[in-house]
Amino acid sequence: TISDIPKTIADEIDIKNSYPGYSIFKPIPDSRPRKWFYYAWKESNWFTKYLPELYEFKILGAGNQRSSYKFIKKFSQESENSFSIPYYQLGENIIEKYISNEDLRLLLSMNFWYEGDDDYYWSWAANPLACISIPIEKLNTSVSLVISAEPFLVNGQLENQMMNVTVDQIPIITFDKNEKKEVAISSDLAKLITQDDVIDLCFDFPNANKSPNDYGINNDTRLLGYMFTSIIFKEN
Secondary structure, eight states, X not given: OTTHHHHHHHHHTTOOOOOSSOOTTSOOOTTOOEEEEEOOOOGGGGGOSSOOOEEEEEEOSOTTOGGGEEEEEEEOSSOEEOOOOOOBOTTOBHIIIIITSHHHHHHHEESEEEEEOSSXXXXXXXSSEXXXXXXXXXXXXXXXXXXEEEEOOBTTTBOOOOEEEEETTEEEEEEOTTSOOEEEEOHHHHHHHTTTSEEEEEEEXXXXXXXXXXXXXXXXXXXXXXXXXXXXXXXX
């Protein structure tokens, strides 16, 4: 962490010190706890008096392992509060459970936008890659991934969009616009991808390289891939 810098410098030039932390040139215990604060950056932040909501995490273990991160609390201008990140239960709609919740969407997803009201909702996945991390207890049974989604298309210019699906960076399947979007995941693979209590589900859209604004449709500058109404893991 940044707090290790004074300790590192003082040790290297042999100054007696009592700085907290560790020298980066000496062994650092894997069990050393660190704090990490996350916030969603927007261009409007340049002009605001305060940073947006901050999300505090405690890190125990390697910083590049998702399982090392534990969410602690959320800070806003008015207050600080804690909330839990619920485990996914087979059969639940990921769009409704996670993407529709602003805090959970910020913490767990990348390049998903949520729109809708009480009667109907949808989520655009944009850019060439959109991902959602799903907290889930370990699975020992085969499951099916069932998706309801429609691609962004432009008559005469963009007639199809491909969707490549990966779980924990393992390629699962590729869909085009007309295919039924359902795929079985074996019990062995389900056990492998949930061994850390998280599924990293990603969608790659190789054709999402222009926005509605680029096509002259409207002023939306997002590189739209698919519009999702449901993403469900169900037990076979």
